[in-house]
Amino acid sequence: MPLAHPSHPQDGPRENVSVNPVFTREPVTIPRGRLPEGELDHETAYQVVHDELMLDGNARLNLATFVTTWMEPTARDLMAECFDKNMIDKDEYPRTADLEQRCVKMLADLWHAEDAVGCSTTGSSEACMLAGLALKRRWQHRRRAAGLSTDRPNLVMGINVQVCWEKFANYWDVEARLVPMDGDRFHLTAEEAVKYCDENTIGVVAILGSTFDGSYEPVAEICAALDRLHAERGWDIPVHVDGASGAMIAPFCDPDLDWDFRLPRVASINTSGHKYGLVYPGVGWIVWRDAEALPEDLVFRVNYLGGEMPTFALNFSRPGSQVVAQYYNFLRLGRAGYTRVQQYCREVAVSLAERIAALGPFRLLTDGRQLPVFAFTLAEGETGYSVFDVSAALREQGWLVPAYTFPAHREDLAVLRIVVRNGFSHDLADLLVDALERVLPRLRNQDKPQHGKESASFSHGAGERG
Numbered sequence: 382m383p384l385a386h387p388s389h390p391q392d393g394p395r396e397n398v399s400v401n402p403v404f405t406r407e408p409v410t411i412p413r414g415r416l417p418e419g420e421l422d423h424e425t426a427y428q429v430v431h432d433e434l435m436l437d438g439n440a441r442l443n444l445a446t447f448v449t450t451w452m453e454p455t456a457r458d459l460m461a462e463c464f465d466k467n468m469i470d471k472d473e474y475p476r477t478a479d480l481e482q483r484c485v486k487m488l489a490d491l492w493h494a495e496d497a498v499g500c501s502t503t504g505s506s507e508a509c510m511l512a513g514l515a516l517k518r519r520w521q522h523r524r525r526a527a528g529l530s531t532d533r534p535n536l537v538m539g540i541n542v543q544v545c546w547e548k549f550a551n552y553w554d555v556e557a558r559l560v561p562m563d564g565d566r567f568h569l570t571a572e573e574a575v576k577y578c579d580e581n582t583i584g585v586v587a588i589l590g591s592t593f594d595g596s597y598e599p600v601a602e603i604c605a606a607l608d609r610l611h612a613e614r615g616w617d618i619p620v621h622v623d624g625a626s627g628a629m630i631a632p633f634c635d636p637d638l639d640w641d642f643r644l645p646r647v648a649s650i651n652t653s654g655h656k657y658g659l660v661y662p663g664v665g666w667i668v669w670r671d672a673e674a675l676p677e678d679l680v681f682r683v684n685y686l687g688g689e690m691p692t693f694a695l696n697f698s699r700p701g702s703q704v705v706a707q708y709y710n711f712l713r714l715g716r717a718g719y720t721r722v723q724q725y726c727r728e729v730a731v732s733l734a735e736r737i738a739a740l741g742p743f744r745l746l747t748d749g750r751q752l753p754v755f756a757f758t759l760a761e762g763e764t765g766y767s768v769f770d771v772s773a774a775l776r777e778q779g780w781l782v783p784a785y786t787f788p789a790h791r792e793d794l795a796v797l798r799i800v801v802r803n804g805f806s807h808d809l810a811d812l813l814v815d816a817l818e819r820v821l822p823r824l825r826n827q828d829k830p831q832h833g834k835e836s837a838s839f840s841h842g843a844g845e846r847g
């Protein structure tokens with residue numbers, strides 16, 4: 382074994398990984414936080430990493446994430462063929478670059494834009510940063526042209542925005558005007574949005590749909606209220622739609638819903654290719670209505686890769702695999718395929734939400750009829766345990782269902798949320814309901830004395846799990 386570092390137990394179990402390969406080799410010890418001095422053969426190195434990863438949760442049972450956890454083998458093959466292509470080398474890999482532009486055109490068409498411009502990103506977070514920067518720069522240009530101050534830009538959005546928007550505001554010195562929740566209003570409404578706008582508002586973010594509960598924000602109503610504000614006060618405030626999930630759900634499941642470039646006030650839309658675009662992480666998309674919505678002075682032109690390439694991105698190098706996989710999915714599924722997949726997710730979400738509501742101890746906040754995502758809390762009168770206990774008990778059975786509290790003004794509300802994705806079938810939903818039915822009696826009785834019959838049935842349940 383060519384390892385030239387100490388393998389004595391005195392190195393301590395925390396600092397070192399003791400490996401006893403299942404192959405017929407000498408046991409070795411590998412430092413955890415220090416580059417090993419020597420080399421390992423590839424089979425042992427693979428086994429070490431593989432074994433560590435076994436302790437991660439099972440991605441398919443992860444109902445916390447919006448991100449794709451299953452792709453078909455042919456898509457994986459294509460991705461592997463492109464691992465070595467850097468997306469930024471557009472002159473060297475012109476076909477990959479062309480596929481990216483075809484995807485932008487397909488999305489623009491899906492979202493009813495005619496002269497759109499756009500690009501791929503690492504995910505919706507980067508896409509939102511780019512969209513926010515374009516809003517800020519357009520506002521600066523308008524203000525400077527009118528001889529007005531550009532000192533205090535602000536962005537109006539519901540407090541339910543995903544953290545990427547708070548990051549945007551923090552990193553680029555924009556005041557985040559977060560409209561709080563109120564009672565049973567868990568997202569931005571038109572009425573509230575306009576109250577927070579003024580001459581320094583660079584834009585309003587409308588979310589399709591909310592990360593907290595899967596609900597769609599009323600984009601058309603927000604746009605109409607901003608049209609009225611424009612007429613009354615002269616402030617022409619554009620809207621960005623954060624369609625991280627919903628921009629790949631609504632076109633297929635709610636084709637008559639007006640939320641996209643059909644609304645003239647919508648300047649830009651982002652989505653995560655790696656959410657309901659059905660690609661493994663990480664790919665996102667940002668599309669502007671037209672070239673005017675993306676100020677030219679944000680676009681860099683570099684010539685050191687050969688040719689002159691326009692770029693608007695936060696990072697430079699990035700794998701081509703995800704963009705290629707996105708194009709593959711678009712070809713493979715088409716409108717019919719995406720409609721079938723997203724509709725199935727919605728059916729599973731709606732039916733699972735109904736069954737969870739019927740169990741008794743829960744109250745639904747949303748029911749999966751917008752994003753195939755729903756949030757639920759404990760029903761009135763359920764005491765002695767919390768949604769966090771439910772989450773922990775489900776985790777013991779392998780299910781990852783997150784529990785969290787809502788933001789300002791509704792911190793009192795703690796919920797569980799289930800995200801239904803491609804690959805989560807009615808069968809798996811049945812198994813999840815079985816798991817809930819198994820854990821609930823124990824949780825609901827835990828503040829009561831455990832003896833006699835009750836304790837016998839409890840230990841039976843525990844034994845079953847073991």
Ligand SMILES: Cc1ncc(COP(=O)(O)O)c(C=O)c1O
Pocket residue numbers: 447503504505506507509543545588589590591592623624625626653665
């Ligand atoms: C509404 C919304 N916007 C933005 C994001 C960030 O997306 P990404 O993980 O693709 O960066 C998310 C992620 O959940 C989201 O739900």
